[in-house]
Structures are given as structure tokens and as C-alpha cells.
Amino acid sequence: MLWIALFLPDLPLQAYTRGGDDPGLLAVVAAAPRPHVVAATAAARACGVEAGLRVAGALAVAPDLELKPRERRLEQETLEHLANWAGRFTPFVSVAADDAVVLEVSRCLRLAGGLTTLVHALQEGVAGLGLTVQLAAAPTPLAACWLARTRPGTLVSAREGWQRCLEPLPVELLAAEESTTNPDLDLLRGIGIHTLGALARLPRDGLARRQGTRLLEALARARGERPDPRLWYEPPERFEAHLALPAAVSTVEPLLFATRRLIAGLAGWLARRHGAIDRFCLELEHERRPSAVVPIATGQPCRDEERLLLLAREHLAVLPLTAPVIGLQLTADSVVTQAGRTQDLFGDAQQARDAGTLLIARLRARLGPDAVRSLDCRPEHRPELAWCAAEPQSRPEPAVGQATRQARRPLWLLAEPRALPALDDLTPVSGPERIESGWWDARDVQRDYYVARNRDAALWWIFRRLDAPGGWYLHGYFG
Template sequence: MMLWLYLHFPALLLDTLVRDNAVKTPLVVLSHASGQVCQANTQAREFGIQTGNDLGTASALCHGLQVADYDEQAETARLHQLATLLYQVSADIFPYPPDGLLIKVSPMLKLYGSLDNYWHHLLPVLAAESVDYHFALSPFPEAARQLARAGADRGFLTAETTKEALSALGVHGLGLTPKQVLQLERMGIRQASQLFSLPLDSLGQRFGKPLTAHLRGLTESITAQQTSFRPPEHFHQSLELMHEIANSQTLCFPLQRMLKEMEKFLHVREAVTPSIVVVLTQREQEDKVLEISAAAPESAASRWMSLLQLHLEKLKLDAPVTHLRLDANILLPRQSPTQDLFAGKRGQLTPEELVSLMQAKAGKEGVYSLTLQNDHRPERAFRRQLPFEPCQQTLPTHLPARPAVLHTAPRPLFFRPELLTPPERISGGWWDKSPVQRDYFVARNKRGQLCWVFRTATGEWFEHGLFC
């Protein structure tokens, strides 16, 4: 027998606003279509505000009421976030935007062993997200959906108990259209038990086939053809701020929440990301875009937050921020770190983390390493590259002595230095019109320092570097 679980989230947008904005005052979500309160938090309900109240009534009941506009797109995006997290527990998930998820449970029981064990894995995920929900488990997916939407939490139901639970509902709780409910109530049919006691053929003749098809669907064990949920390949999250933020440092709280969501997203995929993009929407001004890169791909929210804070310290806002977006467009598989058993306890920062912090402070171009180039001229024998980038040139096995410090430009000498080695001739550069012909020596200057000097073809002496 197939078993289905339906999760209904009656105030998903409200729960998200409360969590992301740390709201502790009365808050309601207002539907533009009806002009009525469609979601209200606990503090608002304590003032007597209920769903269905108009704005005038709600404002009269609570003078300090906060009001947010209903956004179906934002609520649907949050629903998909929940589906992504639940995907690590259940594979077959069917979203019913904007506030419901239908889950096929039966195939997962082979993995978890029992329904109780499956439920104990599912509950912590929902609890961690601080969302209000109702649920129903039934062999009939549409019945589970309507029972959960009715607000009565139902554990495992058999075919018989499912029909009994449906019979206890009012006709408005069966998922019928408002027109169908009105027609039934005009006939005095207000309870589902009254409706189920009537012959379907007679109902079809009176109310049409759509009504009878819907009633039959309540007791069918298969769901309508619908594409199952697949987690997105990249992380994208938006947040509409309830209050404008004019101080860049104050943005840390909502951004930290978004980074934690990204960390959970990456954890499920065993992935890391080398860079993130933060877009700050300013009131009546162009967006501020922060592109933040790490020296090594990372997933931890705390480490990304430390880099982001350094960027925010330097950021000057042109106007208050009204909206945030966080994107991680490049995902890489997580590599298990190789640890040396005898290395002992290390510092808190790895070399990669240290470089990331330095780049956040000095800029990406301000932190670099050196690599060899295929050129014998000392000042052109190396180039800058990103830290930890593989070297493109192989170091020669027998390299003559080279100084640790190379002067930016050769310094002229007005005397012949004390030479310690035979000459080493370096000649080249004809291909880029910067030819040189020099005889290099290791020498000692008047201060007793070992230095690298050369003589030109015209007999002039220069100091090019110092040995340390």
C-alpha cells in the first residue's frame, strides 16, 4: 500500500519574515487581492487580530502593528528551500506552491526501517527551520493534502480512517471551488458526511462532473501527473528587508542568516564554493555588488562572514538598503583535508584562510605569489600570480647563485667591486627590443655585504641584488 505525507505551512511567508528580520512585535501579512490579513504572528493574535480581518480592524486592535505585503513568489522560494533541506531525508517530493509539500513515504521505509524512524529523521529538519506546519499521512495523496490544509494533524491513516477523517470536515475543507461550496450550502449540505452519503451519479447530474471527479480523487491512491522536486544546481537567495538599513555594518545580521542557509545548501551536496556575489539594492540608487573570493573553496558561513565583514567595513552606501541577494554560482566537490598524524596542533587559520583575509583587506590584486618565466634576464625571470596557483615553469636542477633581494632597478657603481666568482654571461632580449648583455659576478661591497653585480659591454658596473 502506498503511503503519502502532506506538509501544509499556513504562515510560511510570515515565519520567514519573523526569522530573517528578528521580529518580536505584532506583525501581519496583508493580501492585496482581498485587502485582508492572511497571516498573523503570535504577538498580533494576542491583541485579538485574526486572519480575515481588514487592515482598519487590525490597526484598531493594535496601534503598533507592523504590516507586510503578501508575496507569493517569496513564499514559493521559501517552500523550495524547505524542499531542498527535506530532500536529504526523502527523495520523492512534489511541491504544491506556495505553501505545501507532498512526499511519497513508502519507498523510504525500506531505507529507514519503520515509519517512526523516518519521522524522527524528518522532524529535526522542520524544527530547525522554525516553521509552523500541519501534516497528514494517508494512502490517498489528495486526502492527505486536504486533511493537512484543514489544520488537523493526522498520523498514519488507513483507507477506512481516511474516509472517516474526511467525513468530519466541512464541505469548505474538501478543496472545492467557492462556487461549488456555495451551491452545496444553499442545498443545506454543510458537512462532508452529508455530501458523501449522496450518490455520485446524482451529484454529477446536479453539479457537474468536476465535482464528482474531485470527490473520487480524494480516495485515489495515485497523484496527478506532476514533476517531482529536484534541488537547484546553484544557490540563490533573496531577502526583502522589512526596515531599510542605512549602515553597512547593520547588514551583517541578515547576511549571516543567508550565509547559514548557503552553508546548509552546500552541506547537503558535499560541495564548496570559491566565490559568492552579494547584491545590495539601494533605494532609488544603483545596486551595490560585492564579489567576494576565497583563496580556497569554502562552505562555512563563519569564514565567509569574516571576509564579508571586511568588505562591508570599506563599503559606503549611497542610500538605505531595501533588498539583499546572495548567489553562489560555482559549486565544487568537497575535498577531504589531508592531515599529518605527527603534525601536532596547528593554528586556527590555514594558509588559505589567511590569504583570503589578506585579499579581503588589501584587494585581490594586492596579495600574490611569484612564479618563474622562461626568460634569463633577472628582472623578467618571474611574474606575479594568484596565491596557490600552480607554477607553470619547472625549476632548473642546477641553477647558479641568485640573490634573495633583487633591486627594482640596477644601481650604478662608481668603483670596481671585490669579485668572488667567475663571470656568468646573460645575453638576450632581442625578441622584445629590450636586449641586454651582462657579465654577472658574486662580489663583496664596502660594507661587507655579498651582492650580485654585473658589467655591461661598455665596461659600466651595476649592483643588481643582495644575498641574505
């Protein structure tokens, strides 16, 4: 087996800063046991703000420092967002500890083009999420996590003697394990053990008699000498991702920047489920007023990240921002399974159809959903009632052999039939086609329809009324 660990340093800070480009002077503080800095941005660290510094001291060295409370909920949402996205590479994803995600990738290496190619794809994708990770690979999940924390970039395959790469690592890594307590580490420090290699060389029976069993169990799992089962992350049935902005924004561009990061997670979630969506919802959160909800239709089931982002851009471009935005939430459900696509021999006809539906979706985003409609047929014989305006939607291509013979209908139907005083300039082409219907709703029609050609060779659709007062009428033009 081969595991890749994605460790998020300064996760309490990244939970706030991944929604923006330049967070500036920002620090995250925890209240217990005393108010102190947990993490700070590079600009804040340059001013002397470091983790562990008391809040009063931090404000003394950086008076303009913005303080944010540590939010465990935001940290958990960030980890789940990363796990959702990582599912596009492998279904075997697990959340490790409180600040890392591990992926079992041995079964997808060939598809990814090898370990190096997969690592590059992970690094580029994580950057698109607005996150900074330290990455490492090892034959066990615990070893990968330890290497990612202390020696990021290490890629160790399952060759004989690979465990030697763990020997220089500090024993403090054991503190992240739930089974390890501070007295266990105090025991090691008391006997001068500072590295995992030194711990591995100790007599195990003697260490076990000194309450060191938990230390040995954790080390054995990291070295692959004991099983280390992991609980696989199951993506939710409904996608819901929240992104807190580092500061309130009143323009569209920062919102697009943050939206891109949410949609990257959505695309990964859809890829993991082999699904697509035909609509999703973007919610803009304000500080002192209700959130603004932006429903976005894709035109057809889709999971392409660039298409989803393009449609979100079109909607945000015409959205009036009535108040500063402090956060974004993206939700999507009603996922449909999207089968693989094969290309046509002489070009991709589906690609051309996709371009048409994308154009319609963009026009509706700019002009409003009621400004762009499609025409649909109704089960009605009367021509003026046989059509209706409908929601634009993608339609499957009709199967060969299912076409039915139908009477000719004009492309342009007049709103009201126009009386014809004479037929001298018209030559019949086809007809009559009798239409009698509507006796039940007081809109009874009794007509004989003809296709006729005028002196300019244009085709008209005309009819003769069979009921009183009779007469000839023009009802439409053929293209």
C-alpha cells in the same frame, strides 16, 4: 514511498518577516474583494488584529500597526528558496499548492539515520532559513500535506491501515485541490458530511451521480488508491535569492542576520548540485538610490555554509552604509563540480591548505582585493621581469615526478641591482649561469650570475655585466 510535507502557515507574512528577528506590529493586507488583513504577527494578534479584519478595524485596535501589501512574487520566491534548500536532503522535491513543499525521502532514510533524525534536521534547518513550518510524514504526498495542515508532527509509515489517520480530518482540506470547487464542498455539507472518514464511507456510485467525482478522486489520491504524480522541482542553473527586510536597517548586525538565511539556501542549492563556487555577490537594496553590490571571493571552490557566512561578515564589517537597507539579494553562478574528499592517513593536509586560503580571503575582504596579492612566474629569463603580482588562487599539488631541475633563485630580489666595489669578502659557491635576453625591447641584458657567500655566511646572488661598462652587482639575497 514516504513523503514529508513542509507547510508554511501565514506564508504571506513569512515572506516579509524571515529577514528579521523581531518584526513587531506588522500585518499583510490584500486589496480584493475589499482591503482586509491576510496575516498578522503575534504582537499584532495580541492587540486584536486577526485575519479577515478590515484595514480600518485593524488600525483602530492597533494605531501603530505597519501594513504590507500581499506580494505573491515574494511568496513564490520563499517557496522556491525552501525547495532549493531542501534539495540537500533529497533530489525528489516538489512544490505543492501555494504554501507547501513535499519531499520523497524513502531512498535517503538510511543515509539520514532514520525518519526521526531526518525530521529533526529539517526542523533545525528550516529555522535557520527564518521560516516556520508545520511538518508531517505519510505514504502519499497529499496525505502528508493534509496532516501537516491539521495535525503537524504526525509521522505515518506505510503500514497496513495507515489510511485511518485521515478519517478525522475535515473535508475543507479538499478545497486546496485544484480539481475541487466550492459547490463540491457545499454538496458534502448539505448531506452532513464533515470529515474525510464520513466521505470515504459514502456509496461512491451515488456520490458520483451527484457530481462528487472530483471529491472521490482527491480522496483516492490521498489514500494511495490512485497515482498522484508530482512535478519535481529543478534547481536553477544560477542561484538568485531575494530577502525583503521587515524594516529599513542602517547597521551591519541585522544585515548579517538576514544574510545567514540567504546563505543557508545557497548552501542547500550547492549541495543539491554537488557543486561549489569561488565567488558570489551580495546586493544591498536602498529605497531611493542604486543598490550597493558587494562581490565576495571565497579563495577556492567552496560550499561550506559557515565559510561563506564568515567571508560575507568580513565584507559587511568594512562596508560603509550610505543609506538604510530595505532588502538583500544574493546571486551565484559558475558552479564547479566538487568531488568527495578523502582524509590523509596522518592528518588532513587539505584542511591545512583550506585554512591558508581562508586567511587570504579574509584579509582581502578586510583590506581590499588589491592589498593582498600573490607572486607568480612569467615566461621570462630576465630576473627582474620573471615575476608578477597575481590574484591569489588555490593551486593543485604538483604530481609526483613532474618536478623539474631549476637554477637557484633568491627569495629577496632587489628592486635595482646594486654595484659592488670589490669582491674581497665573497667566496663563490656556484656559477656562472649566463643570462642573455631582451635585445628586442631595448632592455637587453648580458650577465653571468653566481651564488656567493660573504664573511657572515650569508648567500648572495651576484652577477657580472658582460657588456659595457661591465662591473659586478648584487641582485638578491637567499633566505
